Amino acid sequence: MPDTSSCQFEQRPRRLVMGAVGLQPDFCKMCNVRPSSVCSAIDDADISRLSDAAVETIVPPGRCFIEEGEPATDFFNVTSGTVKLFKALPDGRRQITGFAGPGHFLGLAVSDRYAFGAEAVDTVRLCRFSRERMRTLLDDFPRMERRLLEEASNELVAAHNQMLLLGRKTARERVASFLLDQANHGELNSAGQLHLPMTRGDIADYLGLTIETVSRTLSWMRAQGMIDVGKGYAITLLSRERLESLAEGED
Amino acid sequence: MPDTSSCQFEQRPRRLVMGAVGLQPDFCKMCNVRPSSVCSAIDDADISRLSDAAVETIVPPGRCFIEEGEPATDFFNVTSGTVKLFKALPDGRRQITGFAGPGHFLGLAVSDRYAFGAEAVDTVRLCRFSRERMRTLLDDFPRMERRLLEEASNELVAAHNQMLLLGRKTARERVASFLLDQANHGELNSAGQLHLPMTRGDIADYLGLTIETVSRTLSWMRAQGMIDVGKGYAITLLSRERLESLAEGED
DNA sequence: ATGACCCCTTGATATAAATCAATGCAGAGC
DNA sequence: GCTCTGCATTGATTTATATCAAGGGGTCAT
Numbered sequence: 001m002p003d004t005s006s007c008q009f010e011q012r013p014r015r016l017v018m019g020a021v022g023l024q025p026d027f028c029k030m031c032n033v034r035p036s037s038v039c040s041a042i043d044d045a046d047i048s049r050l051s052d053a054a055v056e057t058i059v060p061p062g063r064c065f066i067e068e069g070e071p072a073t074d075f076f077n078v079t080s081g082t083v084k085l086f087k088a089l090p091d092g093r094r095q096i097t098g099f100a101g102p103g104h105f106l107g108l109a110v111s112d113r114y115a116f117g118a119e120a121v122d123t124v125r126l127c128r129f130s131r132e133r134m135r136t137l138l139d140d141f142p143r144m145e146r147r148l149l150e151e152a153s154n155e156l157v158a159a160h161n162q163m164l165l166l167g168r169k170t171a172r173e174r175v176a177s178f179l180l181d182q183a184n185h186g187e188l189n190s191a192g193q194l195h196l197p198m199t200r201g202d203i204a205d206y207l208g209l210t211i212e213t214v215s216r217t218l219s220w221m222r223a224q225g226m227i228d229v230g231k232g233y234a235i236t237l238l239s240r241e242r243l244e245s246l247a248e249g250e251d
Numbered sequence: 252m253p254d255t256s257s258c259q260f261e262q263r264p265r266r267l268v269m270g271a272v273g274l275q276p277d278f279c280k281m282c283n284v285r286p287s288s289v290c291s292a293i294d295d296a297d298i299s300r301l302s303d304a305a306v307e308t309i310v311p312p313g314r315c316f317i318e319e320g321e322p323a324t325d326f327f328n329v330t331s332g333t334v335k336l337f338k339a340l341p342d343g344r345r346q347i348t349g350f351a352g353p354g355h356f357l358g359l360a361v362s363d364r365y366a367f368g369a370e371a372v373d374t375v376r377l378c379r380f381s382r383e384r385m386r387t388l389l390d391d392f393p394r395m396e397r398r399l400l401e402e403a404s405n406e407l408v409a410a411h412n413q414m415l416l417l418g419r420k421t422a423r424e425r426v427a428s429f430l431l432d433q434a435n436h437g438e439l440n441s442a443g444q445l446h447l448p449m450t451r452g453d454i455a456d457y458l459g460l461t462i463e464t465v466s467r468t469l470s471w472m473r474a475q476g477m478i479d480v481g482k483g484y485a486i487t488l489l490s491r492e493r494l495e496s497l498a499e500g501e502d
Numbered sequence: 503a504t505g506a507c508c509c510c511t512t513g514a515t516a517t518a519a520a521t522c523a524a525t526g527c528a529g530a531g532c
Numbered sequence: 533g534c535t536c537t538g539c540a541t542t543g544a545t546t547t548a549t550a551t552c553a554a555g556g557g558g559t560c561a562t
Contacts, residue, residue, distance in 0.1 A: 087415040089500045095415040110401050115408045138397075145396055146389075150361050152403035157366045159410035164338040164346040166417035167459030171519065200540065208418030210520060215541055249340045422549070451510065461550060466511055483558095 055128045059120040066106065066118035075134045076106040081124030082197045085116045086205065096206040098158065099198065101185065105151055107131065122197045166208045169249065174207040175217045176247035179227065183237055193234040306379045310371040317357065317369035326385045327357040332375030333448045336367045337456065347457040349409065350449065352436065356402055358382065373448045417459045420500065425458040426468045427498040430478065434488055444485040 056079075059065050068087060083100040097116060100106060106126075109115050129137070138145050165174050183194050196203070204214045218235075221227045226243055228236040237243060307330075310316050317327075319338060334351040348367060351357060357377075360366050380388070389396050416425050434445050447454070455465045469486075472478045477494055479487040488494060 085411075087411055089415070089419060091500050093419040093500065095418040097411040097414050109404045109408055111408070116411060142393060142396075145393075145400060149396060149400045149403060152400060152407060153360045155407055156403060156410060157360055157362065159407060159414065160336075160338055160348040160367060163348050163410065163413055163417060164340070166414060167346040167456075168340060168344040199538095205418075211540080212521085212542085213519060216519095219541070249342050249344065450508095462510080463512085463551085464549060467549095470511070 057126040057128045059124040059126060061120055061122050064117060064119040065126075066114050066116070068114055068117040070114055072107055072109065072112055072114045073131060074107060075129045075131050076118075077127040077129075078102055078104045078106070079125040079127055082121040083118050083124055084121050084198065084202055084206075085118050087116050094205045095208065096202060098155070098162070099206070105148065108148065108152060121202065169247075171207075171209055171213050171217050172220070173247055173249055174209065175203075175214060175221070176226075176243045178203065178207055179235065179237060180240070180243055180247055183240070189234075191234075191236070193230060193236050196233045196235060198233075308377040308379045310375040310377060312371055312373050315368060315370040316377075317365050317367070319366070319368040320364055323358055323360065323363055323365045324382060325358060326380045326382050327369075328378040328380075329353055329355045329357070330376040330378055333372040334369050334375055335372050335449065335453055335457075336369050338367050345456045346459065347453060349406070349413075350457070356399065359399065359403060372453065420498075422458075422460055422464050422468050423471070424498055424500055425460065426454075426465060426472070427477075427494045429454065429458055430486065430488060431491070431494055431498055434491070440485075442487070444481060444487050447484045447486060449484075 057065075057076075059081075078100050080102050083104070083106065084096050085098050085100060085106070086094050086096045088094045099121065100118075106118055107114065138148075165177055169177065179194065182196060186194065188194055198206075200211045200214050203209075204211045207214065209217075218227070218229055221243075222229050224242075226237070226239050226246075228238055230236065308316075308327075310332075329351050331353050334355075334357065335347050336349045336351060336357070337345050337347045339345045350372065351369075357369055358365065389399075416428055420428065430445065433447060437445065439445055449457075451462050451465050454460075455462045458465065460468075469478070469480055472494075473480050475493075477488070477490050477497075479489055481487065
């Protein structure tokens with residue numbers, strides 16, 4: 001059962017129907033509003049419609065749940081875990097266009113087919129809506145449309161940054177940019193380590209490099225004293241300053 | 252004076268105030284609605300507010316009208332001509348993130364600073380709004396918000412395609428993809444030629460290549476009989492089929 | 503006309519990153 | 533205990549593309 005502790009509806013039990021389907025906390029996250037402002041805008045009929053619309057889904061690591069080119073039936077909001085989004089060429093070359101963490105939307109596009117594939121990096125929890133119902137939700141909750149526009153704008157900025165990276169940065173600059181992005185968006189653990197849920201292959205496909213180049217670059221950074229590569233997927237950033245100047249090509 | 256022939260308001264002259272400031276046809280384009288549905292939703296007070304909000308701007312070729320990192324005061328809708336959008340690194344390396352033609356929006360981002368620069372490729376006509384007023388326009392015309400979301404979604408799809416191109420395609424595949432994109436989005440002239448308004452340098456900065464590689468690749472395609480490179484910026488696609496299989500790496 | 507400038511093309515060479523190859527390590531299954 | 537498999541690291545070599553360099557053909561101002 002989803003955590004509802006951050007939402008204050010203990011006094012209004014009927015409202016918890018939403019929580020029961022995993023919708024309420026996610027819906028708050030989607031709309032980026034306080035739960036109370038969402039709930040004051042809906043009535044009992046809405047509740048049943050919303051409950052009906054959302055399904056909580058759990059996807060195991062490595063499982064692909066959106067196939068590029070398939071009919072786009074669903075719309076997702078990531079609740080926990082990390083998803084990789086990718087596009088592929090017929091001969092198997094693959095470009096990961098982004099990693100989506102908690103709060104991110106998938107399947108926004110206007111097209112009736114998915115423009116990308118999506119695969120769980122680790123265990124992923126999703127809030128799934130049918131796109132058809134999504135459309136009626138948007139009519140009823142105009143805030144949500146604004147929220148989606150905001151999200152799309154942010155993704156667009158990220159995409160443009162990534163285009164600069166892919167088109168004009170060297171391997172070292174790419175890896176430095178990636179580590180800093182990850183450190184800014186994800187959280188560091190208690191030891192100050194950055195936990196990267198994805199494999200070297202995923203990083204390579206995200207940065208437009210090969211596995212070997214990513215590995216060599218990380219080794220070089222370690223030799224330079226910029227980072228410490230721990231066991232598994234943990235990395236410590238020892239000199240954020242040097243990584244930053246490297247990432248922007250100031251060297 | 253802007254062309255109003257596509258809008259049917261000859262019988263309601265007062266409405267032409269909008270056309271007088273270059274707003275009305277552009278506004279229709281922005282909202283992607285028939286002029287009548289826009290105008291039925293507004294009254295005289297709205298007209299003066301809208302007229303006030305929009306300014307028609309003409310930008311000469313090569314003129315940069317958005318500086319990356321400057322405060323984002325305005326919001327633009329391209330009326331005619333082609334704009335190049337770009338991001339740059341401190342040492343001068345540049346990535347063109349897209350070319351914006353008639354109907355495209357600029358300055359959508361949530362941030363209070365422009366995330367990219369914009370420069371006119373040829374003579375560009377723009378409809379300019381202050382972002383502050385844009386916000387109130389969005390409140391009054393909810394259709395517009397949906398239209399912007401649609402636009403942003405389409406741009407996101409284009410950005411992801413470009414990431415695949417920049418990260419994983421060879422020079423030949425990149426140039427082939429570019430030519431086909433241009434042929435699909437722009438119009439061919441009467442001789443079946445594609446007119447590219449941008450220089451080889453712009454194409455290179457868009458495709459993550461150098462001028463020399465773009466030039467050599469076009470020469471190679473000509474030698475292969477895929478294209479014909481005319482005088483100036485005109486190119487004829489002789490075998491769209493071969494270009495398509497090349498663009499997707501099927502060779 | 504002349505020179506300056508910009509853009510494009512083509513050739514020769516250099517290099518960053520890919521590819522090919524070998525090895526090590528850790529977890530899963532038997 | 534084993535082997536098998538996937539992932540990561542490191543080394544040797546290749547290659548696609550960048551860089552360096554030269555020359556041609558416009559256009560514009562003098």
